[in-house]
Amino acid sequence: MSETNNETDNVMQLLQSSQLESIELGLVLADLLQIDTTKFKEDIEIAFSLISDNQEILISEKIWKVKTQKRLNLSGYNLTFIPPPIKYFTDITSLYAEKNQLTYLPAEFGSLTKLETLYAPTNQLTTLPPEIGHLKYLYHIDLQNNQLTSIPLQIIDCTNLTKLWLEDNLLSTFPEEVSKLNNLEVLNLGKNLLREIPIGITQIIQLKELHLHHNLLAVILKELFNLTNLITLSLDQNQINYIPTDIGKLTQLVTLHIDRNLIGSIPAEIGLLKRLETLDINSNQLTSLPLQIGKLTNLKHLAVDNNYLHSIPSSIGNLKSLTVFYLQANHLTSLPPEIANLTNLSFLSLEDNPISNSEKEKIKTWLPNCKINFE
Structure with missing residues (x-):
């Protein structure tokens, strides 16, 4: 034949x-x-x-x-490599290669000069080819859940890059030159091996989302607070023991995750984050909350569970937008009467606190329309 x-x-x-x-x-x-x-x-x-x-x-x-295709989908075929003839697909703008067994991308990948989206999470990539710098139109890279140990410096030539997702890799460093990515708005470096916040990141002034959760960070660089356009900041699951007072500079923040660290106190400047809607600071070493927390009048979700709180400030009653409040696993014996002002509260968790039955009845009276978990 x-x-x-x-x-x-x-x-x-x-x-x-x-x-x-x-x-x-x-x-x-x-x-x-x-x-x-x-x-x-x-x-x-x-x-x-x-x-x-x-x-x-x-x-x-x-x-x-x-040469006529715009979208190329190679996801889920157990591929161990992408053959060099990929270079012929010069018109594609989106490449999807999720859930394969890729360990590298060929140098010919650099021929895809019209590529805008690279989506290849859940592979075994250990590095990227320097030729990635040829992809001037690339604006979205998603390489989560790979085995990347480094990022080539040439990535700074992807000047249109706006979203870079590198969560769940093996990165212990990150190029300082990323500060030149002037259009980058979303950066996810969660679940890596970073021991310090890469200084280059702190110079990407236009960043709106920064995810650094589940690393090995012990200190929040002061320079991080230059990122005054941040809307979302994730620093949870690290080894941070201190929140600098400069946190108050991040006045655009809507979401702040800093739970599962070693933090002993929250600075009063937290009250400057007027737009904050979600604050997760559970599983730390807090013994008190600042009065200024009552200034977060847009807050909808507050998690301070699994700490060492003995009391809640009366200013909590100012949080009239609050709908979910996690307080379980603390040392609380009572709540302030001002809790009754939280008329939008739909869920309150108080498990594992030494609250007497009489106090529980008071709380139920104050919050008749709220689901309350005591046990």
């Missing part, structure tokens, strides 16, 4: 396979081999390597030369 006939048989096998999730691949191949495809759907995502009966179907370089 000739090579062309073999290729035709493979195409027909793909088109008829129940495992074929991307019919458009079959359409592309069939078109190149002049196979009638009138019975197949159009406009389905394209993939160029499929697994049939656990065997990779090899396609000649002739068939790889497809």
